[in-house]
Amino acid sequence: MDEQKKQFDFGENWDEFSRKALNPERVRQARDDFSKLLEGTELQGRSFVDIGFGQGLSLLAATASGAFTVGCDINPKCKEVLDANRRCFPEAEAACIPVITGSILDDAVLNNIRATVPGGQFDIVHSWGVLHHTGNMKKAIVNAASLVKPGGRFVLAIYNRHWTSPVWFIIKWFYNMMPKFVRKIMILIFYPVIWLAKYAVTKDDPKKQARGMDFYYNVIDWVGGYPYEYASLDKIEKMLAGLGFAPVKKIPAQVPTGCNEFVFEKL
Numbered sequence: 001m002d003e004q005k006k007q008f009d010f011g012e013n014w015d016e017f018s019r020k021a022l023n024p025e026r027v028r029q030a031r032d033d034f035s036k037l038l039e040g041t042e043l044q045g046r047s048f049v050d051i052g053f054g055q056g057l058s059l060l061a062a063t064a065s066g067a068f069t070v071g072c073d074i075n076p077k078c079k080e081v082l083d084a085n086r087r088c089f090p091e092a093e094a095a096c097i098p099v100i101t102g103s104i105l106d107d108a109v110l111n112n113i114r115a116t117v118p119g120g121q122f123d124i125v126h127s128w129g130v131l132h133h134t135g136n137m138k139k140a141i142v143n144a145a146s147l148v149k150p151g152g153r154f155v156l157a158i159y160n161r162h163w164t165s166p167v168w169f170i171i172k173w174f175y176n177m178m179p180k181f182v183r184k185i186m187i188l189i190f191y192p193v194i195w196l197a198k199y200a201v202t203k204d205d206p207k208k209q210a211r212g213m214d215f216y217y218n219v220i221d222w223v224g225g226y227p228y229e230y231a232s233l234d235k236i237e238k239m240l241a242g243l244g245f246a247p248v249k250k251i252p253a254q255v256p257t258g259c260n261e262f263v264f265e266k267l
């Protein structure tokens with residue numbers, strides 16, 4: 001089986017999530033959580049690129065906040081989903097958002113992203129839950145970081161390292177090797193398992209999700225999201241320090257295998 005076939009189809013999951021689960025309350029939550037993460041980072045009139053925009057909620061929230069936005073995603077379905085979700089953001093519905101379909105690992109894609117702004121770098125590079133799914137997280141971080149202007153911000157979320165992370169790697173790899181009916185059975189099995197594990201850690205209703213997400217579609221993403229890498233908070237901070245970035249904000253994952261969120265500033 002080739003590498004392309006082993007990659008989880010995020011576009012299909014975002015399409016179904018957007019058609020069946022996205023509602024005004026989730027859009028409001030996505031906008032609020034995006035604003036909280038970006039608090040202290042000016043968006044009005046600034047250039048903003050979203051690497052791996054997925055369903056487009058952050059990209060559209062940034063557009064609605066007055067940023068000049070550009071999107072990149074490897075999965076061509078994500079552009080269709082983004083266009084459909086514009087209806088949820090009246091301020092951004094008719095905005096011009098250049099979209100580049102391709103991998104952040106690809107030099108030609110990087111050059112196409114650079115060509116969308118004068119000087120080839122952005123005030124804000126945003127990549128939430130993406131760079132660990134590229135197949136080469138280190139190169140993806142280096143490439144995304146190269147798009148940040150001096151004095152600009154790099155907003156990212158990366159899966160935390162935990163003793164169960166290698167187990168998750170095997171689960172995700174296995175899921176993507178299986179035919180559709182086995183994948184469906186795996187979701188049926190993992191849904192209650194993840195529900196119980198999340199309840200045990202948070203003591204809160206596991207169906208409550210952040211960022212406008214939905215528990216069922218998140219389970220599919222968690223079980224299927226391959227390629228998969230992970231890193232500790234320290235490792236990401238050290239790596240970004242080595243690339244000339246200072247930490248501005250870090251929000252540790254709510255559950256041990258969740259995503260740590262970071263905001264860095266390029267010195």
Ligand SMILES: C[S@@+](CC[C@H](N)C(=O)[O-])C[C@H]1O[C@@H](n2cnc3c(N)ncnc32)[C@H](O)[C@@H]1O
Pocket residue numbers: 010011051052053054055056058072073074075078102103104105127128129130133134221225
């Ligand atoms: C877990 S989703 C995150 C979506 C969105 N950023 C969010 O915050 O909900 C990961 C996204 O990264 C995209 N992706 C995976 N590998 C990529 C790559 N090499 N280059 C660009 N996008 C990639 C996937 O297609 C998917 O839409």
